[in-house]
Amino acid sequence: MTVFADLDIHPLLLKSLDQMGFEEPTPIQKDVLPIAKTGKDVIGQAQTGTGKTAAFGIPLIEKMEQETRLPQGIVLAPTRELAIQVAEELNKIGRYSSVRALPIYGGQEIGRQIRALKNRPQIIVATPGRLQDHMRRGTIKLSDINTVVLDEADEMLSMGFVEEIEEILESVPDNRQTLLFSATMPPRLQSILNKYMNDPAQVKVKAKEMTVANIDQRYVEVHERQKFDTLCRLIDIHSPELAIVFGRTKRRVDELADALFQRGYEVEGIHGDLPQNKRDKVIQKFKSKRIEILVATDVAARGLDVSGVSHVFNFDLPQDPESYVHRIGRTGRAGKHGVAFSFVTPREKEHINVIEKTTKKKMTFEKAPTLKDASEGRQQQAAEQLTEVIENEEFASLTEKAEELLGSYDAVTLVSAALKLASKEPGKEVSINLTSEPPVRIKHGKGPKGGGGYKGKGGYRGGGKPRSNDRRGRPGSSDNRRSRPEGKKKDFAFAAKRRKG
């Protein structure tokens, strides 16, 4: 077995790695580290959750000189959250070597970033657009850059960052080292590599390690209108440590987060229309476990690394199988076991096959839990709560009352009543509206062309029933909801049968 100490890493970095709980290097780290140290360009084909950040972070930090005025390293990331997270991890790794990384991303007050830049971080972790902004303002100078890291390169490309990336790569010194990480290698990416990388070494993490070995993938067949209750029941049964629920649209995420909140769960929603400071706060809250459920669009599908995510729920199937792989990769991290549930409406059923083909792993069918299953789950939890109180809390002041009660009832009755109290279904009466989403589109089997996605021909549009026009008011709890053409979507009472006046 290899340990980090075998890899010729600076003692101050070893110390922080040890504190972070890193013992054994992951395959990508083992392969990338020695090559990157020589200064050679590296292409790493690996997904998130494989320890990528440390794989480039360790050599990057070792290379930084502390006494320089200008930034020496740049990491480009596709999303703002990822930029923040990578910077955080680099700062942890570099904790004792006084190397600092600063995240630079859109949506944050630029004056603040300019002030932070005055502290001379050696490493900038940026989303491409905002970095360009700083370049134009002259607030970030690239003349001393000796290393560029492109993280999730395929993703940056598919998000349309090609020009930005090219401009940035044109603006940094030619003799820099370039490290590129990507889950896939589309041809467009290949042409960038040829142009901007210098005789790169290729490192591939083998397919087995790349996929999702320790994620238990299950699917549940549910009708659209049963999804919400099914979700609540599954949450009650499994009581996740942390869970991410993926919805298909921003609006859907808002509504779903509202609905779960009404049911008494500690939950927040996140999507790209929220102001950036709100997004940052939500992620912080989730990481620190002040909320148990994060409802998200695909903004959180990639790269997000929160330890303790035990469950991922695909409330709506993702648009393509690649996105599925990213989404479920939010769980089962750092060698832990994770469970991913995907809700499939009857019309979407054949997507399961496409997903299985992509992941090369069978999903298990699971029957939608019944009310009874859910209440048994809650009972189980209530029992656990009770045990925890007994073991960890003071309740000497309650014994008098307890003995009084024991005078009137037997122990079994009393404990049963306590369990009942603790396992009450929360907030059943609230009225919840959730807009119906059309099913993910199904590729009709018109020819064997299907290279990847299940997007393509044959939309739902022709087959859908005519929708009624009666829209009812929803509680306007979010200011981020965009109006839609009247009558295009239909509301219906989702969770509760009763509707309040």
Add this chain to the structure above:
DNA sequence: AAAAAAT
């Protein structure tokens, strides 16, 4: 058709 990202 959705989402992400610079304002």
